[in-house]
Amino acid sequence: MTSHTDSSAKLLDAVTEGAEKGVIPASIFGDPDLYRQELRNVFGRCWVFLAHESEIPAKGDYVLRKIGEDNFIVVRDDEGEINVLFDACRHRGVQVCRSDSGNTSHFRCPYHGWTYNTKGNLVGAPLWRNAFGGMSKENNGLASAAKVASYQGLVFGTLDQSAPPLKEYLGGMAWYLDLVFGLNEHGVEVLGPPQRFVIDANWKSGAENFSGDDYHLGTLHRSVWEIGAFPVPFHENMMGYHIQASPGHSLSFSMAQDANEPGPNYFGFPDELAQSFNTTNISADQLEVARRSRVFVGNVFPNFSMLALPMTEDGSNHPPVGILTLRTWQPHGPGQVEVWNWFAGYKNLTPEQKDRAYRAGLGTFSMGGAFEVDDTEPWITVSRNGASTAAELLDFQLNYEMGKPGVGISKPVKEWPGPGRVQWTRYEEGVQRNMYGFYAEMMRSAPGQWPSLVFPEDAAADKEHRA
Amino acid sequence: MDSTLPRVAADTALYAEVLDWIHTEAELLDDLREREWLETMVSRDVTYAVPLRQTVERARGRGFSPDTFHLLETYGSLDSRVTRNETPYAWAEDPPSRIRHFVTNVRVRQSGDPDIVAVKSNLLLHRTRQDQSLPQLLSAERHDELRREDGRLMLLRRDVLLDLTVIRTHNLAIFF
Ligand code: FES
Ligand SMILES: [Fe+2]
Numbered sequence: 001m002t003s004h005t006d007s008s009a010k011l012l013d014a015v016t017e018g019a020e021k022g023v024i025p026a027s028i029f030g031d032p033d034l035y036r037q038e039l040r041n042v043f044g045r046c047w048v049f050l051a052h053e054s055e056i057p058a059k060g061d062y063v064l065r066k067i068g069e070d071n072f073i074v075v076r077d078d079e080g081e082i083n084v085l086f087d088a089c090r091h092r093g094v095q096v097c098r099s100d101s102g103n104t105s106h107f108r109c110p111y112h113g114w115t116y117n118t119k120g121n122l123v124g125a126p127l128w129r130n131a132f133g134g135m136s137k138e139n140n141g142l143a144s145a146a147k148v149a150s151y152q153g154l155v156f157g158t159l160d161q162s163a164p165p166l167k168e169y170l171g172g173m174a175w176y177l178d179l180v181f182g183l184n185e186h187g188v189e190v191l192g193p194p195q196r197f198v199i200d201a202n203w204k205s206g207a208e209n210f211s212g213d214d215y216h217l218g219t220l221h222r223s224v225w226e227i228g229a230f231p232v233p234f235h236e237n238m239m240g241y242h243i244q245a246s247p248g249h250s251l252s253f254s255m256a257q258d259a260n261e262p263g264p265n266y267f268g269f270p271d272e273l274a275q276s277f278n279t280t281n282i283s284a285d286q287l288e289v290a291r292r293s294r295v296f297v298g299n300v301f302p303n304f305s306m307l308a309l310p311m312t313e314d315g316s317n318h319p320p321v322g323i324l325t326l327r328t329w330q331p332h333g334p335g336q337v338e339v340w341n342w343f344a345g346y347k348n349l350t351p352e353q354k355d356r357a358y359r360a361g362l363g364t365f366s367m368g369g370a371f372e373v374d375d376t377e378p379w380i381t382v383s384r385n386g387a388s389t390a391a392e393l394l395d396f397q398l399n400y401e402m403g404k405p406g407v408g409i410s411k412p413v414k415e416w417p418g419p420g421r422v423q424w425t426r427y428e429e430g431v432q433r434n435m436y437g438f439y440a441e442m443m444r445s446a447p448g449q450w451p452s453l454v455f456p457e458d459a460a461a462d463k464e465h466r467a
Numbered sequence: 468m469d470s471t472l473p474r475v476a477a478d479t480a481l482y483a484e485v486l487d488w489i490h491t492e493a494e495l496l497d498d499l500r501e502r503e504w505l506e507t508m509v510s511r512d513v514t515y516a517v518p519l520r521q522t523v524e525r526a527r528g529r530g531f532s533p534d535t536f537h538l539l540e541t542y543g544s545l546d547s548r549v550t551r552n553e554t555p556y557a558w559a560e561d562p563p564s565r566i567r568h569f570v571t572n573v574r575v576r577q578s579g580d581p582d583i584v585a586v587k588s589n590l591l592l593h594r595t596r597q598d599q600s601l602p603q604l605l606s607a608e609r610h611d612e613l614r615r616e617d618g619r620l621m622l623l624r625r626d627v628l629l630d631l632t633v634i635r636t637h638n639l640a641i642f643f
Contacts, residue, residue: 100521100530100632192535193519197634222556227547314543338633359539363547368517368538368639370551373559376637 008033012440014397019437022401022429029202030387034443035334041443042302043068045160047169049304049328050074050084052344053153054189055101060118063101063193066330066338067159072145073097073107074155077118084145084157085120096142101193107142116142152181153188154304154326162448171246171453172419173300179286180296180308180324183266183277186347188324191358194340197367201379202386203303203337204439206329209375210297210305212242212252212431215402220374228315229363229370231264232294240295241413242403242428244421247453248438250431251298253289254309257424265291268310268322270353273346285417301438303329313363313370321353323361335383341366400436403428421455472585475575485575485586488613488620493568496642501549504642505542510614510621515540517627517643531628537639538627552640559640566641567593570609578612583623586611590627590643594636606630607643 011034014025028034050065051074062075064087071087073096087097089109096107096116106123108115113126120142125132145157149166151174156166167174181188209216218234225234232254240255266274267290279287295309305327310320324345330338343361345354364371385391403410403423410428412421423430441451452459475482488508495504517538523530540548551557572589592605612624627643 099523099527102523102527193521193532195519195535195537195634196632197636199637219556220558223551223554226554226556227551229547314541314547316546317541317543359544362536362539363544366537366639367634367636370547373638373640374557377558380637 007031008037009444012443015436015440018397018400019433019440022399022404022407022433023397024400024436026382026386026388026391026396026398028386029204029383030334030385030391032334032387035331037443038331039068041445042439043331045158045163045445046302046442047147047149047156047158047163047166047300048302049154049300049326050157051155052188052190052326052342053082053150053155054347055193056082058103060103060105061101062097062104062118064097064099066328067145067157068331071095071097072157073142074157075104075118081119082148082150082155083119084148084155085116086143086145088143089114090122090140090142091125120144152177154181162450164450164453168453170300171249172458173245173249173251173298175286175418176243176245176251176296176298177300178282179290180267180306182281183287183290184346184348185278185280186276188344189347190326191343191345191354194327194342195366196338196340198332198336198338199376199380200335200383201337201376202334202383203329203331205379205382206327206337206339207299207301207303207305208432208435209379210307210327211250211299211435212297212426212428214238214240214252214254214295214297214426220378221371223374224364224370227370229312229320231268231310231320237295238426240424240426241416242410242423242426242431243418244431244434244455245298245419246458247441247451247455248301248435249299250434251296252426252431253293254295254426255292256294259288259292261292264294264310264320264322266322267293267296267308267324268320269308269346270321270349273349273353276346276348283417289418299435301435301442303331305329307365311360311364311371313360318356318360321356321360323357323365325361325365335387339367400429400433403430419458470576472576472578475577475584481584482573482575484620485584485613486573489570489573489586489588492622493570497567499552499563499566501552501642505545505549507619508622509542509545510616510623511542512614513540513542513545513622513624515545515622515625517629517639520629520632522632529628530632537629537634548640557640559638562597564594564596564641568643569593580614582615584613584620586613592641592643594641596637603636605634605636605643609643 056076073085094111096109122137122140146161148157240253297307299305308324311323312318312320326342328340408427410423410425413424416422519532519535521530569591574587576585588609590607594603608628610626613620614623
C-alpha cells in the first residue's frame with residue numbers, strides 16, 4: 001500500500017467516526033486519491049440514476065448518460081426492454097453514439113463500421129466475409145451495465161454484478177419515492193431534456209444539500225422571500241421532518257404540526273391535479289404524508305436528488321405552484337461537478353399547468369433560477385478549501401452537529417407511518433451524517449461485499465416480525 | 468430571423484440607430500445598470516429565451532430544443548431578477564461578476580410589421596469572478612426583434628443561441 005491510500009484510509013476512518021459525532025474532515029471535498037476511489041467504490045458499485053422512462057418512450061429511443069465519468073447509452077430495444085450499454089466499440093474502443101439523444105435501430109462505429117443493434121449485439125461489419133468470416137459475433141457486442149432496473153419510472157443502472165436488487169438498495173427510500181412519483185395511476189413524465197452545467201465544486205456538496213439542508217434557506221436564499229418566489233415563511237418552513245430513510249438515503253419534509261393546517265398541500269401541486277391522487281399505487285398513509293407536505297427534498301445515494309415545492313418565477317403575476325425537479329450531480333474530478341437538471345410533472349396535468357410548472361421551476365431551480373444561482377457560490381469554495389494544504393495540515397474538521405441529542409430543538413419522532421429514523425423540526429443534520437456514514441462504509445467495502453442496507457434497529461424489528 | 472426579409476443596408480439611418488441601441492444596451496448591462504436597461508430598453512411584451520441545445524447529427528439541424536430552455540423570461544420574471552439583484556442578499560452576484568458584452572456581425576432586416584426590425588448579432592460574453600484570472604466565455608448568436616414604442620426601439624424578443632451544450636459558468640445570474 002502506498003502512503004496515498006493510507007491517507008484516504010485515514011480520511012475514511014475519520015468520516016466513519018465523525019458521522020456519529022458530527023465532524024467531517026474538510027479534505028473529503030478535494031482529496032484526489034479519495035476521488036479516484038469514489039469512482040470505483042461508489043459510482044462503480046452503487047445503483048446510479050440514468051434516465052426517466054418517459055425520455056425513451058418508443059422502441060429505438062436512446063439517451064446518452066453517465067455512470068461516474070463514463071458514457072452509457074440508455075436505449076429501448078425492439079422488445080421494449082431498456083438496455084444500458086457502455087459507449088465503446090468492441091473493436092478498438094471508439095465511441096459509437098453520436099448524439100445526446102435520438103431514435104435509431106442500430107449504432108454504427110465511425111472508425112471501421114462495426115454495427116450494433118439496440119441490445120448491443122454485434123450485427124455486422126463492412127465486408128464481413130473478407131474481414132471476419134468464421135469469427136463469432138457473439139461476445140463481441142457492446143458491454144452492458146451489470147444490472148438495470150426501474151422504480152416508479154426512474155431508470156437506474158449499476159456496474160457491480162454483486163449489487164443487491166434495486167428495491168433492496170433503495171430500502172426505506174422507496175416508500176418516499178412512491179409518495180412523490182406514484183400519487184396516481186398516470187405517474188410522472190419529464191418536461192424535456194435535462195439542462196447541463198458545470199461548476200467548480202465537489203459532487204458531495206449537491207448530494208448533502210439535497211439530503212436535507214433546509215437551514216441554509218434563511219441566509220443564502222433570503223432574496224427569494226423578498227421577491228415572493230416561495231410562499232412559506234422561513235421559520236415555518238423549518239417545521240417538518242428530517243428522515244434517514246435507510247443507510248445513505250435521506251430526505252426532508254416541510255410540514256405543519258397540525259394535520260389540518262391550510263396548505264400548501266401536495267408540494268403545492270394544483271388542486272385539480274390533487275383531486276386525481278389516490279391509493280391505487282400507494283397506501284393511505286403515504287397519501288396523507290404527501291397531502292401534508294409543503295416541500296419534499298431528498299437524495300438517493302450517491303448522486304440522485306429530487307425536490308418538490310411551490311414556486312413562482314414572477315410573484316407579482318403568478319401565484320406559486322408545485323414544481324418537481326430531478327437532478328444528478330455527475331462527478332468530474334474532485335473539484336468539478338456537472339449538474340443535470342430535469343423538470344417533471346404528472347402526466348395528467350393540462351398543457352397550461354405543465355407550462356406554468358415548467359416556467360416556475362426554470363425561473364427558480366435552474367442555473368439561471370432565483371434560488372439556485374446562489375447555491376453554486378458557496379459550494380465552489382467548499383471544494384477549494386477541501387483541496388487546500390491548510391485543511392490537510394491543520395486537520396481541519398467541519399461541523400455537522402445540528403440536531404444531535406442536546407444540540408438544538410430537533411427531537412426523534414416515534415409515531416410515524418413510514419420507514420427510517422425520523423426527527424421533528426428540520427434544524428437537523430442527521431440526514432447528512434447518514435449520507436456520510438454510508439459513504440465511508442461503501443468506500444471501504446471489499447469487492448463483492450456490501451455494507452448493511454438497513455439500520456440495525458429495523459433489522460432487529462424485521463427479525464422479530466418474522467419470528 | 469427569416470432570411471427572405473429585406474436587409475437594411477449598413478449605410479442607412481435605421482441601421483445606425485440599431486447599432487447605437489446595441490451599444491447602449493451593452494453599456495447598461497456591463498455597468499450593472501439593470502433597472503435602467505429594463506425600464507428604458509425592454510418592452511412590456513418581451514419574450515427572452517435561451518433554449519437548451521443538444522449534440523445531434525448534422526442531418527438533424529443545430530440541436531436547439533423548441534420547448535426547453537436555460538432561461539425563459541417575460542417582463543415580470545426579468546423584473547423579479549433585477550429586483551433580486553437589488554436586494555442585499557443576492558449572493559450569486561454580490562460581489563458582482565465583471566462582465567463585458569462584445570457584440571459584432573450585426574445584421575438588420577425589416578419585418579412584415581413596419582414597427583419591428585429583426586436583428587441578428589454575435590455575442591461574446593467575457594466574465595470573471597472574484598480572483599479568477601481565466602475568464603468564463605460564453606459565445607452566442609442573438610436573434611432580436613426590436614419594436615418602436617413611442618418613437619423608441621424596445622426589445623420585444625430575444626433568442627440567445629449558445630454555442631454550448633454544457634454550460635461552463637457557475638450561474639446565469641446575468642443578462643445576455
Ligand atoms: S473501432 Fe469501432 S469499428 Fe473499429
Ligand atoms: Fe439551496
